[in-house]
Amino acid sequence: MQKYNEINQIDNTKRYLIDYANMKCGLIKYQSDFLDEKNLEAFYKRPEFGFPLILPEGIACFDYKKNKNKFSVNKNRFREKIFFIRKKKYKPLLNFFNYGNNFCTGPVPKKKFNKLIKKINEENIKLKNLILKLKKKNKIIGAFQTRNIPHKGHEKIIQLLLKYCDIVIVNPVIGPKKRGDVKPEILKKIYNFLIRKYYGKNVIYRPVYANMHYAGPREAIHHALIRESLGFDYFVVGRDHAGSEDVYEFNAATKMVNKFKKNFSINIITHGGSFFCKTCNKIVIKNECNKFNCKLENISGSRFRKSILNKVYFEHARKNLQNFLRKFERNLFY
Ligand SMILES: [Zn+2]
Numbered sequence: 001m002q003k004y005n006e007i008n009q010i011d012n013t014k015r016y017l018i019d020y021a022n023m024k025c026g027l028i029k030y031q032s033d034f035l036d037e038k039n040l041e042a043f044y045k046r047p048e049f050g051f052p053l054i055l056p057e058g059i060a061c062f063d064y065k066k067n068k069n070k071f072s073v074n075k076n077r078f079r080e081k082i083f084f085i086r087k088k089k090y091k092p093l094l095n096f097f098n099y100g101n102n103f104c105t106g107p108v109p110k111k112k113f114n115k116l117i118k119k120i121n122e123e124n125i126k127l128k129n130l131i132l133k134l135k136k137k138n139k140i141i142g143a144f145q146t147r148n149i150p151h152k153g154h155e156k157i158i159q160l161l162l163k164y165c166d167i168v169i170v171n172p173v174i175g176p177k178k179r180g181d182v183k184p185e186i187l188k189k190i191y192n193f194l195i196r197k198y199y200g201k202n203v204i205y206r207p208v209y210a211n212m213h214y215a216g217p218r219e220a221i222h223h224a225l226i227r228e229s230l231g232f233d234y235f236v237v238g239r240d241h242a243g244s245e246d247v248y249e250f251n252a253a254t255k256m257v258n259k260f261k262k263n264f265s266i267n268i269i270t271h272g273g274s275f276f277c278k279t280c281n282k283i284v285i286k287n288e289c290n291k292f293n294c295k296l297e298n299i300s301g302s303r304f305r306k307s308i309l310n311k312v313y314f315e316h317a318r319k320n321l322q323n324f325l326r327k328f329e330r331n332l333f334y
Contacts, residue, residue: 007119007209008184012095012176015211017061017113019053021120022210022226028053029225036105037071044081048260050222051213052082055107056099062107070104073097083215085247092214092244120209124230127206131169131231139166142234142269143227145241147172147212149182149190149308149325149332151317152283153274153299160285161236162202164269169204169232173223175211177334186332193324216241216248217256224257228266235266239273239286275299276316283316308332 010018023031034055035043043052055062057070075097079085083093109117131141142165144158161168170191174184182190184207191205210226213219219242227235240246241253254270261268272286275296280289286296299316307314308325325332 007116007123008174008177010116010176012098013059014061014113014116015176016055016059017109017117018120018175018209018211019055020109021117022124023053024117025121025124027124027208027210027226027229029229034103034105036069040071040073044077047218047256048221048263050225051215051218054103055105057102057104058099059107061110061113063110064104064107066106066108068104068106070102073101073103075101082218084217084252087245087247090245090247096213123207123209127169127171127208128230130204130206134167135231135233140233141165141231142168142236143171143230143232144168144236145171145173145223147181147187148301149187149304149317150194150321151299151301151304151314153276153316155194156274156283156285157236157238157271158199158203160271161234161269164234164267167202167204169206171227171232172207173210173212173226174207175209179334181334182332183334186328190321190325194318194321197320212242214242214244216243217253219243220253220257221260224264224266224268228264232266234269236269236271238271 019034022028023033030049031053035052040052040054043049054073057064079088079093083090085093134141142161144161146154148154158168158170172184172187188205195203195205208226208230220237223242224235224237237253237257239250240248243253251272254272257268258270274283274285276299277284277289278295278297279291280294284296304314304317308322309330311326313319313322
């Protein structure tokens with residue numbers, strides 16, 4: 001249990017160890033090491049490559065003594081070509097350049113971090129092996145990316161995925177902890193409650209250890225490629241996938257993955273989000289209603305969150321799940 005927590009507790013300074021572990025483990029389709037200037041250039045031109053992993057200078061957990069090949073990155077170009085945004089103060093972008101704009105290739109992690117890298121890889125390989133085992137039984141497996149406590153809108157998407165798959169793996173990307181995130185060990189308990197009560201063997205909770213960059217469309221591709229490497233058959237990309245601060249159009253990610261669909265060997269299902277339809281009086285996926293002029297209401301994640309903290313029931317989540325949440329008091333979030 002302690003070991004499990006150790007990788008759930010990685011802080012931001014160790015994020016590059018996660019990238020390194022992922023690349024060495026074969027999880028990043030177009031990278032086996034941090035990019036140099038030339039290959040970063042290739043990523044600028046090819047959105048279908050996903051999100052580029054590069055190593056800043058001066059990261060304490062890396063040894064920079066040998067083979068250092070330096071280059072600098074133009075922040076504005078990176079913002080436009082990779083993040084696809086205008087906003088210069090987008091927090092995930094600032095976080096990306098937290099250590100400046102000088103990057104390099106060559107350094108390797110310091111020896112004392114080998115154990116942690118091994119642990120990250122072991123967890124991801126265990127997931128890969130689980131998928132392999134299920135596929136040997138001829139099961140079709142889908143991945144559902146999430147980082148939130150599930151309301152009925154999330155459940156609707158799991159149900160959508162279950163129309164294509166025998167088994168859905170609830171597969172949050174877990175990286176460095178961030179204030180306000182649901183604690184991974186708690187998210188696991190919440191999903192296991194839901195699975196026990198309602199889904200049984202068709203749904204499994206298993207995270208993947210990787211970094212989130214909140215880079216919207218490019219990140220959706222990055223996420224899909226990681227799931228492809230893990231062996232999943234299906235991945236679902238929805239409204240505002242992996243964006244933050246409302247910088248992306250709600251359909252930016254789905255448009256992008258649809259454009260490059262032929263580049264993936266994983267099947268990608270895109271949708272316009274789940275809503276509460278006031279006319280039909282049920283939770284629906286956008287455009288699913290067959291009536292005219294349906295009034296769709298957004299299912300607000302932030303209002304759900306407030307309801308949980310204030311111990312009032314949220315109408316679009318299961319009541320007994322909310323009762324279950326109450327026993328964690330205020331320990332749900334970092
Ligand atoms: Zn409707």
